[in-house]
Amino acid sequence: MPWPIIICVYVVERSDYLENEDPVRPFYYIVAFWGSTYRRHFLQLCLPSLLAPGNIPFLLGKRPSRFLISTTHQDWAALSTDPLFSRLQTFVEPVFLELRREVPDFLKTVVQEKMRRSSSESIERNRSVDCPLSPLDIATPEVFEELQALGREMGVELTDHHHYAVRILFMSAGHKAAASQAHHDQAYGIFLAPDMVLSDGAVAHLHQLAQSGKKVVMVSACRFSLEDGIREFHNSGLMASAEALILPPRKLVEMVFGCLHPETACFEFDSPLFSNPATSAFWKVSGDEGVLLHSFFWAPLLVDYVGIDRHHGDYFDAGGTTDGKYIAMHFDFNRDVSPVTDSDEIFLASFTPRGEYAYSVRAGILKQIPGLRMHYKTFLIRRTLYGPMGDPMKRSLYRWPVRLHSQSLSLEWKEVEQRADQIVKRALKVPGVWGRTANTVLWLKSLCAGPNLSGRIRNVGGYLIGKISPQTRTWLKRILGQWGMGKWS
Secondary structure, eight states, rough: OOOOOOEEEEEOOOOTTTGGGGOOOOOEEEOOOOOOHHHIIIIIIIHHHHHHHTTTTGGTTTEEEEEEEEEEEEEHHHHTSSHHHHHHHTSEEEEEEOBBBBBOGGHHHHHHHHHHHSSSSOTTTTTTTTSSSSSHHHHHHHHHHHHHHHHHTTTTTHHHHHHHHHHHHHHHHHHHHHHHHHHHTTTTEEOOOEEEEETTTHHHHHHHHHTTTTTEEEOOOEEHHHHHHHHOOOHHHOOTOOOOOOOOOHHHHHHHHHHOHHHHHHTTTTSOOOOOOEEEEEEETTSSSEEEEEOOEEEEEEEEEETTOOOGGGTTTTTOOTTHHHHHHHSOOOHHHHEEEEEBOOOOOEOOOOTSOOOOOOOOGGGGGGHHHHHHHHHHHHHHHTTOOOOHHHHHHHHHHHEESSOOOOOHHHHHHHHHHHHHHHHTOOHHHHHHHHHHHHHHHHHHSSSSSHHHHHHHHHHHTTOOOOOOHHHHHHHHHHHOOOGGG
16 A cells, blocks of 8 residues: 655645634544555554554643544454554544445456356445445455456456556545545544554644644655564564554654665665656765655645635545645645654654565666766756656655754754755756757657556556546547547546
């Protein structure tokens, strides 16, 4: 379940908020997951860290709270018997939101055939493929492998990309249900992931930000190794059964930066393996376990739904995510965004298995030649920021330095920040004609390289279609269907 993440904080405020006054409206904690693996992560990482003294327990008697859990009946029943879940109930009201959605078009024929053949209780023989299904019916690794095998019999290719898309669609469905409830109740939504750890004191700081009138808190996203992180917590004696996971920000930074996920490791600007695409860049600081980070991957941690007249819940229907365009659809980020860039205030670490989501990188001669490597890596950042992955909000967020530190900030930090600032300013310059031409040529070259060209072209087509309005998408889908090209839509 792809939710990335290191944290720094980004705050979006609304100038029309009355006297910056918080009438102590409730916090709605929001999480979506399914299956034994992610349920275990939730009970092992996310929930214990939320039960640290400076998080959910801090708000007892200060602010009403609910915990919206979008999951399956089976997972809810298993959660309800866990001692940590009972402890959670002493501080907040857990709320079950059943997680179901329609089968996506690219899976319908295979799922329909599986239903025809199946006599199991989970997918009944006579159930219509148009009925909403549980993620346990089609989205778990085991079930999706069965669908892939069945697809091969039918001449339908189902890849890991399709499995990823199904997982995103169910996660988005869960976020839609919970966010819509928070909007209806005019509450604050706090978006979480089952495989994340929040530093002790983070919720207390969110409470202070809400009191001061802040509207949206954004977090920058990086990954840490799930296997290495859990081993580190166990070896430190921090993962006792049914106990809170208490990690002050500096301690959490110190521990997780020894457990970098391969994706995060290749964001080191001074490394010959610096990533392409260059979605993030970090610089190490002498004497500190942490890093200085610049990134355009951010996700909302807290959202105040007061003042949002129309909630665009339909954005989630096609797999829209909270770290996509969701915030820009409801807030003016150019006018209202101000950053909190110190991990001492809030730090969140997200954990992913080492074998998932890693970029394929290579050293390359241009990343190693003295005098040229810095300019080439700066070009890679600019190419990413102004390429298909970039947008105005991501470019705006990228300019802010994020200080993720395990020690007090020293003079070495200032020197590193000055160097990084020069690089980032150059990377953010709008490319000229030649720069845009080079970006386009290199993007087309990467598109055409490797296997499954038609699949990647369809992915790009889907990306471009995602840029247009839902009404226009519906019209295009109908036209393509009439031309016998429904699989492209």
